[in-house]
Structure formats: C-alpha cells, structure tokens
Amino acid sequence: MLPQIRATRYVTPLKEGGSLPGIVEASDCGTYVLKFRGAGQGIKVLVAEVIVAALARLLDVPVPDLAVVDLDERIAKYEADEEVQDLLTASIGTNLGVDFLPGALGYDGALPPPRELAERIIWLDSLTANVDRTWSNPNLLVWHGRTYAIDHGAALYFHHSWPGRAPDPDRFAAQPFDASRHVLRDVAGDVAARHAELSALLPRPALVAAVDEVPDEWLEPTPWLTDASAVRAAYVSMLSARLADPRAWLPTGGDR
Template sequence: MLREVTATRYVTPLREGGSLPGIVEADDLGTYVMKFTGAGQGRKTLVAEVLAGRLAQLLGLRVPELVGMQLDPVIGLSEPDEEVQDLLKASGGLNLGMDFLPGALGLDPLAFAVSPAEAGRVVWFDALVGNVDRSWRNPNLLVWHGEMWLIDHGATLVWHHNWPSATASSSSASKPYDASDHVLAPFGPDVASAAEELAPRVTGDLLAECAAAVPDEWLADEPGFAGPGELRDAYVRTLSARVPGLHERITIGEPSRDGPSRAPGWLTGDLPHGRRGERSARR
C-alpha cells in the first residue's frame, strides 16, 4: 500500500496540467504535486498513476515517490480561483501525491542525451502500460540532479476505461505500439535489449504487488467486478498478456511533427468547465 500523509497547506495550482494538479505541503514536512479524485477522468487516472508508477519503480526506472494524501477541502479556502475551489471541494478524502522535485526541468531532447539502452527501457515500459502521453509534444520526463525521471502516468492503462472490451478479447494485448512520436524515439531505443532485461521480471507476483498498492476505495464499485480484489486480478491478467513479444510490436516511424496528436480525444480534447482531462503535471 501507499504511504499515507495528510495535506496541510495548498501552495499553488500547476496550470500547465490539464487536470489542475497543485503543489501541496503535508504533515511529514514534504512537498508534493497533488492529483485529485475530483479532476477530469477521476480516480481511474490515479489508479493508472499508482499501478504504472509502481511498476516502473520495480523495473528500476526513476519515478518520484507516490503517496496517498488525505485532503480536507478547507485548506483551499484562500485560493481565489473558483475552478480550483470547486476541484478541492470535489476531492475530499484520499488523493494522490507525487514527491515534488525542486529545481527539476522538463527534458529537452536537444540538450539532454539519452543512451539507446535507457531509451529502450522507457519505450518498452510505455508500450507495456500503453502510455499515449510521453510524446515530443508532452514529454512527461524531468531532469533532476543529472538524471531522467518519469512522471505523469495517468494516460496509461487506457483499456480500463472500457473493461468489457478489454476482457472480451485479446486485442489490447496484440495491438502494435506506435512510438513514432515518443520523445525518446530520436535516441534509437534498443527495445530488444530492454525486453531481454525487463520481460522476465514482469511476473504475476510483481504485477500483483503493483496492483496491491492501489487503494481499495479507488477500485470500488467498478461495473462488472465483484470488488477490488477481482479488479486487481484483471489488471494483472491484462498486463501479463501484453508482455510476450512486446518489443516486436513496437514500431518507430516518422514523427507526426506537422500533424495532430495521436493521443485519444479524451486526453487532448477540451472538456466542459470543471471536467478537464488528465494530462501532464509538468513543473
């Protein structure tokens, strides 16, 4: 399970993020980027953040610490923005915090070199979790103390927005992963070596450990499932089915630099006021 803290001060919203994440201080004296259950796609993006983020950590990729954050909406009463006020009011209880990396910069592929081996590990991982949001448009990679850190995994596990389709066929497991627009594509990702290194480590037990980190309350009342345990099993089965031959399904072609984003509409489109889609928490 996630370590749990309590938010004590709402510092400021991060307006680059489509779901208005905010910088928040907690009772452990830490500072976090907080993502809210009341934003955009709601708790499913938090499930994806935790499950994918924990999996990345266990595979040796750098992801800031994730914590559960208890929120009393009263801490945001001094925030003048009405939309932020509404978001806080809708998000009382358990939310998600990501350790804030002070001084971190967004990765610029023209200024920061990434080896083919490291690029391959990230691309292979993104293909496994179906990440549609680590493109050159929105890298979701930070450079901190000379190291590359992965952030913002709310746009992974996209099949859990339509479980009947995901569980009725194996199409999600066999579907190619187009990495042409991936921010690390220019570095010649060695996905074959990444598969050799990482695939044997993605066992049922490892995935079950990742799923166990997701709080029960974010998994409750999912249509078609008897409870959180059954839903966790579905995540494990779906991810397990994606591993065999994954690197052979990763394609890298010409990036669509002059065209629209290939991400789904729920990620890139404008939603009505107060229902912004989950996007980056870049800082």
C-alpha cells in the same frame, strides 16, 4: 503500500496539465504535486499513475516517490480561486501525491538519458500503452542530471471501457503501439532486443505487488468486476497477457 499522509496547506496550482494539479505541503513535512480524484479525467487516472510508477521502479526507471494524500474540507473552504475551490471540494478524501522535485527542468533533449534508460522507458510505455510521451508533451523531468518519467495517467486506457465492457486481456495483448513519435525514440537503440531482459523483471508476483499499491477505494467495481479484488485481478491479467505476447506492441527498428 504507499505512505498515507495528510495535506496541510494548498500552495499553488500548476499551469501544466489539464487536470489542474497543485502543489501542497503535507504532514510529513514534504511538498507534493497533488493529482486530484475530482479532476475531469476521473479516478482511473490515479490508478494508472500508481501502477505504472510501480512497474517503472521495477525496471529501474527513475520516478518521483508517491503517497496517498488525504485532503481535508477545511483546505478547500479557504481557497480564494473559485475554480480551484470547486476542484478541491470535489476531491475531499484521498488523492495522489507525487514528490515535488525542486529545480527540476522539463525535458528538452539538451541532456538526453543514457541509451539503455531510453529503451527501458519506451518499452514501459509500449507495454502500458502510454501514448502521452511525445515532443508535444514529453512528461519527463531532468533533476540532478537524471531523467525522471512522470505523468502516466494516459496509460492503461483499457480500463476506461470497463463500465460497459468486460476486461479482455487478448484484446489488450493485440493492441499495437506506435513508438515512432516517442520523445526518446532517437535516443534509444533496439527496444525489441531488451524484451526478454525487461519482461523477466515483471513476473506475475511483481505485477500483483504493483497493483496492490492502489488503494481499494480507487478501484471502481463494474458489472463484471464486483469488488476491489476482482479489479486488481483484471489489471494483472491484462498486463500478463500483453507481456506474454509482444508481437503487436513491441517497437522494432523500423519504428522511427
């Protein structure tokens, strides 16, 4: 389970990102980028962040540490900026904290990661259908010489259809992925050659453990998924199906 902490002070909004993430100080004396449950993209973005970060750790892809951060209404009450106050008020309760990496720089290609790390990141993005790691929005940080993958909220987009459609693992397995615009495509070698190695790191128990990191209250039921356990099982089934049949989504040498 992710650590459960409490926000003690809202510091400042971040200019990056359409969801207005903000910097907060927390009860563990840490500083976090807070991703809000009340942002326009909805709480499923937080679910994708947690699951993909958990998979990244299993694949030895560096990601910032995460925590579940409780936001008290008193913090929202004393925020002067009206837009931020509205966002904080809509986000009372549990939100997602991403460890703030002081001094980290946005990825610009000047210090590319090792080839094998680039391949792992592309493979992870292909598996989870994360289209949001291009030169227009790299979603990578360089910190102490290491490349960190951040901002996975665009991944696992199939769950946005669940209110009106039952989960369809076969459909997700057959969903293609265009890696040609990936920010690390020119750094990586043959991503397809890594599939057997990387998929072996994600057996079903590992997928279950990754999904189990999501708090129950963030897993919204649907007519087909009546409780948190059913929603968790659906995520595992979707990812399992995609892992089992990589023909449609696995990047090949021609995806450049």
